[in-house]
Amino acid sequence: MFSLSRLVKRALVLIPLGFVILIFLWSHGSKENGAVLKRENVRHSEPVDTVNSISDLSRRPNRQKTGFHSPAQIAIHPETLPQKHDELTLSKLKNKTLLFWDWNWNPLESKFYDLMEVRHCPVKACKLTKDRSLVKQADVVFFLNGQSTPKTGPTYRHPSQRWVWVEGESPCHSRRLDKSWDGLFNWTMVYRADADVLLPYTEIAKRDTPIKKDYLSVTKSKRKLVAWMVSNCKTPSRRMDFVKELQKYIEVDIYGACGPLKCQRSGSWGWDTTCLDLLARDYKFYLAFENSISLDYVTEKFYKTVNIDIVAVTRGNTDYTRAGIRPEWHINTDDFNSPKELAEYLHMLDKNPEKYVKYLEWKNEYRQLPDRAFCHLCERLHFQKEPPKSYSWDELNAFFWKDHCLPPTDI
Ligand SMILES: *[C@@H]1O[C@H](CO)[C@@H](O)[C@H](O)[C@H]1NC(C)=O
Ligand SMILES: *[C@@H]1O[C@H](CO)[C@@H](O)[C@H](O)[C@H]1NC(C)=O
Numbered sequence: 001m002f003s004l005s006r007l008v009k010r011a012l013v014l015i016p017l018g019f020v021i022l023i024f025l026w027s028h029g030s031k032e033n034g035a036v037l038k039r040e041n042v043r044h045s046e047p048v049d050t051v052n053s054i055s056d057l058s059r060r061p062n063r064q065k066t067g068f069h070s071p072a073q074i075a076i077h078p079e080t081l082p083q084k085h086d087e088l089t090l091s092k093l094k095n096k097t098l099l100f101w102d103w104n105w106n107p108l109e110s111k112f113y114d115l116m117e118v119r120h121c122p123v124k125a126c127k128l129t130k131d132r133s134l135v136k137q138a139d140v141v142f143f144l145n146g147q148s149t150p151k152t153g154p155t156y157r158h159p160s161q162r163w164v165w166v167e168g169e170s171p172c173h174s175r176r177l178d179k180s181w182d183g184l185f186n187w188t189m190v191y192r193a194d195a196d197v198l199l200p201y202t203e204i205a206k207r208d209t210p211i212k213k214d215y216l217s218v219t220k221s222k223r224k225l226v227a228w229m230v231s232n233c234k235t236p237s238r239r240m241d242f243v244k245e246l247q248k249y250i251e252v253d254i255y256g257a258c259g260p261l262k263c264q265r266s267g268s269w270g271w272d273t274t275c276l277d278l279l280a281r282d283y284k285f286y287l288a289f290e291n292s293i294s295l296d297y298v299t300e301k302f303y304k305t306v307n308i309d310i311v312a313v314t315r316g317n318t319d320y321t322r323a324g325i326r327p328e329w330h331i332n333t334d335d336f337n338s339p340k341e342l343a344e345y346l347h348m349l350d351k352n353p354e355k356y357v358k359y360l361e362w363k364n365e366y367r368q369l370p371d372r373a374f375c376h377l378c379e380r381l382h383f384q385k386e387p388p389k390s391y392s393w394d395e396l397n398a399f400f401w402k403d404h405c406l407p408p409t410d411i
Pocket of ligand 1: 126
């Protein structure tokens, strides 16, 4: 029999349960899945031809067009900065106040207040603070995307104060800015090479003294081919689908939440190199596949392989040279017509250690270092005269979100 009281009882249990499930799905799914729905279909594809060696790679026409340049040069205009700072000038500088209105981002964590020291900035006269009561004297105020609105922002704004929009995620995973920010931001600060202030995931620097590692003998002890460590299985870039296809032609060992293998973790997942260090002993290649396909979106997935004896296979479908990453430093899925062709290339390198080590030898001369975005910014605030500017909402939207979360075209 149909009992009303039983129905009510059930509803009392099921409705809150449904709520919990909905909230769970929303918080876990919105990042990855919502973005898939939002993305715009505008990917242009370039014709790709077969690549058989590194020298072929560097001869590829699309490589020559871009060439090597440091994005920092785009962002800080070094020609307008003094080549060298004399001690007297430096000692006379008044501290600039950099206020982080909302910032709970780990790159700064414990070292936050000493950042200028920790990073050995040439110009250290900047005081980093999260103390909102200093807003009147702040030279720059940073807003990490999506956390505040002008309503919850400062109530006072000094005319010469710069407001900076900051983002670290790809546009696929970043909420579009509230329209009430229209006209209020002066600068953008993000990993994009064309940002006002470049905030890369990290930097690659030339070593003062090159090391001389014998990579051929390093290679001899590697018994396996491809490793991938991953915790987000479903992403806008559909990297899992790519890997599944790749696995038909080459063995790929998947570690982490999306695969059968486990590797002892320590520290934060993204930057945990302990595990990767272990993998580097056994594996020749590491899949540095981004979760999103978006202009200049190159993250720790690549950078964490730099100081380690493993070759990164990158998939970001973006021009890595804009981040200062040269073609001969990684194997880029963009250079192959299919996962099958990529697998053939990896097999070829496996059989030709002298070709394989070419992808490691650059590490003798370069290494990965924490980014010095705030050093550059501080120097610039002191030494670079810049005309005022601000961005409309439309401009920011066109710069970062609109048509910038792209669907994959290689699977
Ligand atoms: C500037 O800030 C630094 C770091 O907080 C501090 O050590 C230094 O004394 C300050 N300099 C001036 C001139 O206020
Ligand atoms: C920053 O933006 C505000 C608001 O548009 C503007 O009034 C101010 O002149 C800008 N300042 C600088 C230094 O660009």
